[in-house]
Amino acid sequence: MSDSELLVAVLARFVRLLPAASELPEILDELMRSAIDVLEPGGVTVALSAQLRGDRSELFTGIPEDLLELEVCQRDHDRGPGVVAHACGAPVTVTEIGSYGDLWPEYTTLAGRHRISSVAAVPMRLDATEAGVLSLYSRTPRRWTGQDLSVATLLAGMATGHIATANLVHRHQRVTEQLQHALTTRIVVEQAKGVIAHVHHTTPDAAFELIRSHARRNRVTVHAVAHGIVALGLRI
The missing domain is CATH 1.10.10.10 (Winged helix-like DNA-binding domain superfamily/Winged helix DNA-binding domain)
Known part of the structure; x- marks a missing residue:
């Protein structure tokens, strides 16, 4: 299957999820698995915006789960690629995390322990809805391409739409x-x-x-x- 065919298949699966998905965990799980299928990162995490989380989900989720330590680290120290991506509303890519030790010392140290070399942090946004940040991790140095970021942004936007719909249903x-x-x-x-x-x-x-x-x-x-x-x- 070509890359474009795989992307279409993943998007079709994501669209079919919409009528059935009513809880955050299953939406986020589909988002992460879709990103892994298409972009093949070494791991994926999602950090949710507190206002969308409510009482129905944990603040962070990830595959594999041990990468959640990187999200907790960013939250506790209020710095890291995900924090920057959320603040500026645009993707943040890092090819060599170790070179950012002066800017994000706690984060880079922890990334080294997890043998993470590269990260791409993509805001989860759709119109006025801001759901959080999707982060892609690589255990080898990776230059994230424009296509990588376009696909990740598309998946993040679809997930944000699902989340907004699920929240609306719950409010009703x-x-x-x-x-x-x-x-x-x-x-x-x-x-x-x-x-x-x-x-x-x-x-x-x-x-x-x-x-x-x-x-x-x-x-x-x-x-x-x-x-x-x-x-x-x-x-x-």
């Missing part, structure tokens, strides 16, 4: 759940008002005041009292 799900809960609560309270109004031969508004007073005295919610009245036969 949360709103729907909140509205459903509010509706269910309202129905139960209205039913309880009807029961208490009938028992006390009073108005629904007066019945609600009885329910609310009972809730306050017992330090429970109005919904809990209403549920007790409707489902458990509580009388106040």
Whole structure:
């Protein structure tokens, strides 16, 4: 299979992921594996922007996982190729990491321990959405070509689009759940008002005041009292 045919196959696989992908881990895993298939680096990591991470994923992920130490190092010292790429919004390439010891001492030392020689850090951006940084690593000196960066940027942009879509779906799900809960609560309270109004031969508004007073005295919610009245036969 030629390079162009491989790229088309990987992109087609990535596109098919969109309808099914709803969680960050599977999107990022596909991104990293696609980058490995097409660009053949020695390793790949992703550092997510904190605002997109939420509570559904770790801040970093990588193949192999031991390279995550390089991302943690950049976060802890706020310097390194990924930090620069994120700040300037453009890819940063390094052919010989060891020559950057004065600029990124902690990072270059750690890269040496992992036998990493070269890195390309590519921002994950699509329009106004900023998802993080995709980093490609090589264990031998590598001059990252314009084509390498174009492909990496394309994959990173597709992943960012998937992430934005997944986040939108999650937000809609949360709103729907909140509205459903509010509706269910309202129905139960209205039913309880009807029961208490009938028992006390009073108005629904007066019945609600009885329910609310009972809730306050017992330090429970109005919904809990209403549920007790409707489902458990509580009388106040």
